[in-house]
Amino acid sequence: MNTTPTTRSFGRAVGQDLWPFIKSELKPKGKLLTPFNIISAPVILLGLALIVLRFTKGLGATTNLNQEFPWGIWIGFDVVTGVAFAAGAYTLTFLVYVLRMEKYHSIVRATVLNGFLAYVFYSGALALDVGRPWKMINPIIGNSFGISSVLFLVAWHFLLYMIAQFIEFSPAIAEWLGLRRLRKILSTLTVGAVIFGICLSLLHQSGLGALFLLAAAKIHPLWYTEYIPVLFVVSSVFAGMSIVIIEGSISHRVFGNMIDPKHHAEHTDILVGLGRLAAVAMFVYFFLKVLVLIHGLHFDLLNTPMGHIYLIEMVGFVLFPMLLFIYGAQIRNKNVLLSAAIISALGIIFNRLNISVIAFKWDVPMHYVPSWMEIVITLAVVFGEIWAFRWAVNRMPVFVDSPAWAKQIDKELAEPQPAVQEIGLKDKQIA
């Protein structure tokens, strides 16, 4: 049961001590002067400096927020859009663990890792936006439960979902650290965490939309509807799919050498499947949007400046990428699928910013526009997430296959009777 040379570099070898190993893993791997690093490193450094400024000089010194516009892009983009983008994790785990579509199994880990980090970074950005972050503990430890608040619900679900995602990903960490017993325990928790995580996701994806239900008189009638929560869930499905497709395509180029050739071949199949699913979700979404429009009787508003923005969003960023997904899946062309994914991801940014920023008090003369500092910090958060993702992927079995011993555990868990003793024996032999 020796580890192969490839897996050795992606996990702790037998007999190696834990702490020196972790220390060595903290060092960067790979080339330092890549184009991505050259762009992202200064942005992250500048972002960190601005974050210091934010905490020493206040929100007024760093953001363009004001009494009319209490929420800007740190909420509208980082949190509201970022969480929609992280929806790939719950949709994929649903396909793989609930519907058992094994085809997608090979990309689950990367997606869950991405989702987990997205939550850590993007909802972490909430701490920047909140004016009194040292009080953020209040709604958690229970001395101040705002139970009638949608935000309270969303915050709790973020927290619980992060834990669920961490549990889902933790077998990879155990494999990296070579902790066999723990790996075995953790992998038995996966399905429970997945199912709980999906429920939490449905609730907080819709909850993010429900937040804006209280802005009834402030959001343009073309966007405000009591169905915002439903629309947010449905659109999160194709938002997540699109990001999985984009992330998968980039990863295939950047981390291609790690990926098992077997999975290389499957990749087109996976993309086609995801593209089809995204198209279905987009169709449902488009249909619902049309129903809401008819129900709201706002046709007259379509021929106003805001109406044009609405039409661009619906036709250019929903209908068009939907057709592109269908076409790309038909001709099995990765590039077409990737383009469709990029356009629909842009559409999600557009939609979420519309509801939270652009169509919010659309008629106020001095409308909020983010400051350059808000934008730099947002970029720093995004780059930071990508750095963390890369750090983990370079060390843990995310794209590479799990070490053989871990696969053995999975096999034994699938047919439980003789497995228990066997594992015990093996552990002893190795030790």
Place this chain on the structure above:
Amino acid sequence: MKTTRRELLKLTGLAASASLLLGPDKAFARTVQRDTSTQVGMLVDTTRCIGCQSCEIACSEANGLPPPTDKPNAGQRRTTGIDAYTVVNEIESEKSNIFCKTQCMHCDQPACVSACITNAMYKTPEGPVIWRENKCMGCRYCMLACPFDVPKFEYESINPRIRKCILCYDRLGDGKQPACVEACPQEAVQYGRRGDLLDIARKRIADHPAQYVHNIYGENEVGGTNVLYLSSVPFEQLGFKTDLGTVAYPEFTKTFLYSVPLVLLLGPAFMAGLRHATRPGDDKSH
């Protein structure tokens, strides 16, 4: 004749069943209701206000804020802010110019309270809506939610607070009236039990029907507010929002909040069932 009567019957039947569906209290919400609660509020009679700013000055003193620096001015709209919980505006109208005081409306079912993640915004049983510094985490959701844009935030501070009128809640305990009410030389602002204030307002309209629009702002708006307004011109001319509806804001998120326990209870069971149903038979591939 026969058909019309049948139609009429049908209509009344429909109306009756609709009102049953909506619940009796909603079906008759439009009829005059007496407010029998013990909650206190304020009545602002804009026909009496002379724009002297006594209320603003008294408010600043009572709350330790700087005195007002500008005056009501017909061309300009002043708003409340982090150092002014109430402001008087001058509004041009076809009659003479009208002065109108604004501050928190102390809604009966406040949007800000239902938004607040920490319960820092709090509807006291006595009526005033207050803000509690030790709880607030500064998320500013209350600002997003308040239909009147009342809560203000100290953006320039690194220990920022939400600032708004609290109807002098701390003074009420000492048996005093809100500072602005006490200071007003015109009795344009009155303090009292909301039900009594409603009666006073109705009586004024009845006694001087030509002087007032026959409508009390705050009686039904967003489910009713504890601050009530009387006016000689339609309220939209005073810059009031008249399209807010009569549904209390917490109702907007209620359906969503009710569905939460449902999803958390039924969701896992449903998915576990689905997972069970899709398990491969003898196929042990994994």
